[in-house]
Amino acid sequence: MNIHIQGWLLALPAVVLLATFTHIPAIKTVIDSFFSTPHGTRPARFIGLTQYHSLVADPIFWRAFTNNLLYALITVPLAIAFALAMALWVNGKISGRAGLRLAFFTPTILPMVAAANIWLFFYTQDYGLLNQIGRAFGFASVNWLGDPTTALPSLMAVTIWKEAGFFMIFYLAALQQVPPDLYEAARMENAGRWQVFRRITWPMVMPTTLFVGINALINAFRVVDQVIAMTGGGPDNATTLLLFYIYQVAFTFWDLGYAAALSTVLLTGLAAVALAQFFLLDRKVHYR
Amino acid sequence: MKVLARIATATAVALTLGVSAASATEITFYYPIAVGGPITKIVDGYAEAFHKKHPDITVKPVYTGSYQDSVVKAMTAAKAGNAPDVAVLLSTDMFTLIDNELVEPIDKLATSDADKAWLKAFYPAFMENSQAQGHTWGIPFQRSTIVQYWNKDAFKAAGLDPDKAPATWDEMVSFGKKLIKKDASGNVTQWGIEIPSSGFPYWLFQALTTQNGAILANQDGTKVAYNDPKVVEAAQFFADLSIKDGVMPKGIIDWGTTPKDFFEGKTAVMWTTTGNLTNVRKNAKFAFGVGPMPKKVRGGSPTGGGNLYIFKSKDKAKQAAALEFARFLTTPELAADWGIATGYIATRPDAWETPAMKKYAAEFPPALVARDQLKDAVAELSTHDNQRVTKALNDALQAVLTGAKPAKAALDQAQAEATRLLTSYQN
Numbered sequence: 001m002n003i004h005i006q007g008w009l010l011a012l013p014a015v016v017l018l019a020t021f022t023h024i025p026a027i028k029t030v031i032d033s034f035f036s037t038p039h040g041t042r043p044a045r046f047i048g049l050t051q052y053h054s055l056v057a058d059p060i061f062w063r064a065f066t067n068n069l070l071y072a073l074i075t076v077p078l079a080i081a082f083a084l085a086m087a088l089w090v091n092g093k094i095s096g097r098a099g100l101r102l103a104f105f106t107p108t109i110l111p112m113v114a115a116a117n118i119w120l121f122f123y124t125q126d127y128g129l130l131n132q133i134g135r136a137f138g139f140a141s142v143n144w145l146g147d148p149t150t151a152l153p154s155l156m157a158v159t160i161w162k163e164a165g166f167f168m169i170f171y172l173a174a175l176q177q178v179p180p181d182l183y184e185a186a187r188m189e190n191a192g193r194w195q196v197f198r199r200i201t202w203p204m205v206m207p208t209t210l211f212v213g214i215n216a217l218i219n220a221f222r223v224v225d226q227v228i229a230m231t232g233g234g235p236d237n238a239t240t241l242l243l244f245y246i247y248q249v250a251f252t253f254w255d256l257g258y259a260a261a262l263s264t265v266l267l268t269g270l271a272a273v274a275l276a277q278f279f280l281l282d283r284k285v286h287y288r
Numbered sequence: 289m290k291v292l293a294r295i296a297t298a299t300a301v302a303l304t305l306g307v308s309a310a311s312a313t314e315i316t317f318y319y320p321i322a323v324g325g326p327i328t329k330i331v332d333g334y335a336e337a338f339h340k341k342h343p344d345i346t347v348k349p350v351y352t353g354s355y356q357d358s359v360v361k362a363m364t365a366a367k368a369g370n371a372p373d374v375a376v377l378l379s380t381d382m383f384t385l386i387d388n389e390l391v392e393p394i395d396k397l398a399t400s401d402a403d404k405a406w407l408k409a410f411y412p413a414f415m416e417n418s419q420a421q422g423h424t425w426g427i428p429f430q431r432s433t434i435v436q437y438w439n440k441d442a443f444k445a446a447g448l449d450p451d452k453a454p455a456t457w458d459e460m461v462s463f464g465k466k467l468i469k470k471d472a473s474g475n476v477t478q479w480g481i482e483i484p485s486s487g488f489p490y491w492l493f494q495a496l497t498t499q500n501g502a503i504l505a506n507q508d509g510t511k512v513a514y515n516d517p518k519v520v521e522a523a524q525f526f527a528d529l530s531i532k533d534g535v536m537p538k539g540i541i542d543w544g545t546t547p548k549d550f551f552e553g554k555t556a557v558m559w560t561t562t563g564n565l566t567n568v569r570k571n572a573k574f575a576f577g578v579g580p581m582p583k584k585v586r587g588g589s590p591t592g593g594g595n596l597y598i599f600k601s602k603d604k605a606k607q608a609a610a611l612e613f614a615r616f617l618t619t620p621e622l623a624a625d626w627g628i629a630t631g632y633i634a635t636r637p638d639a640w641e642t643p644a645m646k647k648y649a650a651e652f653p654p655a656l657v658a659r660d661q662l663k664d665a666v667a668e669l670s671t672h673d674n675q676r677v678t679k680a681l682n683d684a685l686q687a688v689l690t691g692a693k694p695a696k697a698a699l700d701q702a703q704a705e706a707t708r709l710l711t712s713y714q715n
Contacts, residue, residue: 039387060683124545125537126554138473146486146540148690232487235540235686251360252675254384 051261087171116229318375393423416667426595453579464535480535562658578654
């Protein structure tokens with residue numbers, strides 16, 4: 001009995017903080033989503049699922065949703081592939097290893113808004129860095145952020161560039177956990193490099209891949225900074241992602257009830273991903 | 289004992305300070321910055337000058353970021369019961385502020401004969417965005433119109449008269465075609481014209497619709513005319529400049545980099561706010577001209593920029609102080625000073641009669657262009673649920689400009705969306 005009280009007391013500060021700033025607001029958001037937005041003297045009134053009906057009928061929501069899905073499906077695998085490749089490279093015995101690791105990690109240290117502004121310069125039409133390089137090879141100038149077909153991929157590139165270095169750190173740690181005798185055994189068996197990677201490295205870093213994958217997935221649905229800094233969601237919602245849309249509905253349109261409904265949908269999705277992580281982690285991702 | 293005495297003295301001092309502070313009024317003033325220059329320093333100077341004139345009122349100026357940040361901050365602060373007393377916000381935020389019951393009608397506070405004369409002292413074009421439902425809600429402060437800037441050297445090189453900007457839509461295209469320059473591999477190195485289309489394309493587009501004789505919204509902000517045939521024609525012309533005539537870069541043209549494009553010689557003509565005048569004067573390495581908007585059936589541009597709003601408050605002393613400060617900021621002398629420092633249009637005719645403004649206009653005649661255009665100016669698009677109703681038009685325009693949708697279909701869709709949003713306000 002006593003030990004239970006003690007335990008709860010120890011957890012109390014964390015519980016209070018989490019409840020105040022995370023759980024209670026989350027629950028309140030869900031409740032708010034069943035009410036209309038108050039305006040001046042018109043108070044909020046209960047309207048049931050109306051916000052969700054308009055959500056289903058809202059083409060911009062669906063646009064943001066598909067954009068975000070694409071964003072996740074493309075940036076997550078690519079960021080993981082780059083992270084693993086970089087980790088494998090800087091894990092080897094090469095000269096200037098520390099410098100190389102630092103170089104790969106640098107994008108992570110930069111604040112997103114600063115990084116977005118650097119990329120904004122790369123993407124500028126005509127005299128931006130990318131177009132200047134392109135021109136030297138005789139390519140026509142591309143309006144990267146001003147064309148609906150290239151705008152979203154341009155934002156994806158920034159995310160991959162920024163996240164790969166961060167995930168590399170996890171892979172580096174994982175690679176150092178792989179027992180060296182496995183590699184020695186492989187060498188004695190004359191295994192090729194691909195075989196070593198396929199049969200030893202890849203399975204051994206699987207838990208890390210899962211961890212990184214889930215986090216990258218959650219991050220992909222939390223992207224907002226570079227959208228605000230680089231495109232403002234345009235052209236014609238081509239780069240509107242869910243969180244950006246929520247921000248816009250809440251603080252540009254001041255439609256707080258609808259923003260609550262959108263947040264609830266996003267929250268449910270992310271919670272499902274997080275649950276899947278716990279569920280999967282306990283299962284067969286560990287190589288035994 | 290000594291300690292006790294000290295505490296007693298300290299308490300007495302604190303009490304006196306408290307009393308003297310209570311007899312004076314302190315008001316908070318939110319303001320955004322949307323143009324270059326040492327704006328913070330200028331505003332702090334105005335607050336100090338005001339305090340010297342009215343020692344019983346202290347103004348606390350708070351810089352609140354961009355226009356968008358500022359309205360977010362003012363509304364959040366107001367919802368938390370801590371609204372600013374007076375703020376500079378977009379003139380188009382008017383309906384949002386009214387619908388949330390945050391601002392006081394100025395004509396209810398300013399009731400003396402002198403006050404009534406003050407409310408009539410501004411250019412009527414600026415008051416269009418400041419009045420609704422029979423009340424005046426905002427006082428014009430930092431206001432602008434769109435003007436065209438052109439590179440005289442580039443005009444000369446293309447065999448055009450360097451002193452004549454395109455005066456009609458046809459000339460925009462024909463001059464543009466002459467101004468286009470290409471390199472050996474066929475890439476354009478100098479465009480004929482740039483009209484920015486990122487962020488708030490509706491504003492620049494509204495110049496085109498005005499010139500084509502259309503009015504986008506009614507005065508009460510309850511109806512829009514996005515799919516009026518004249519508006520569709522204007523959108524088609526806007527898109528044709530790049531897609532059909534090839535005189536403007538394809539895709540979305542960034543508002544922020546347009547002046548840079550102009551300085552770098554990437555475009556020979558640009559449309560932007562008169563608020564950029566000082567910026568262009570400082571950075572253009574070539575002879576440049578500033579001209580009014582070209583004509584189709586008429587000339588004209590929407591107005592733009594920010595008004596002073598007085599927030600609702602139970603403290604009558606604070607409201608009176610806020611009104612006094614608004615009056616101070618819009619005297620002819622200060623309006624002239626502010627216009628010279630920033631490039632915004634001094635908001636009242638008598639400001640242009642002050643010695644400082646006369647001297648400035650004589651030295652730099654382009655400063656007069658935006659003012660002279662005011663007679664053709666219309667109210668900037670502003671409705672209830674403004675941001676959303678405007679976004680419908682922005683999205684449609686970007687779709688048309690990037691060739692994703694035909695003009696008629698895109699604008700029909702925007703009209704349907706706007707009508708749906710505005711239905712609840714039409715009673």
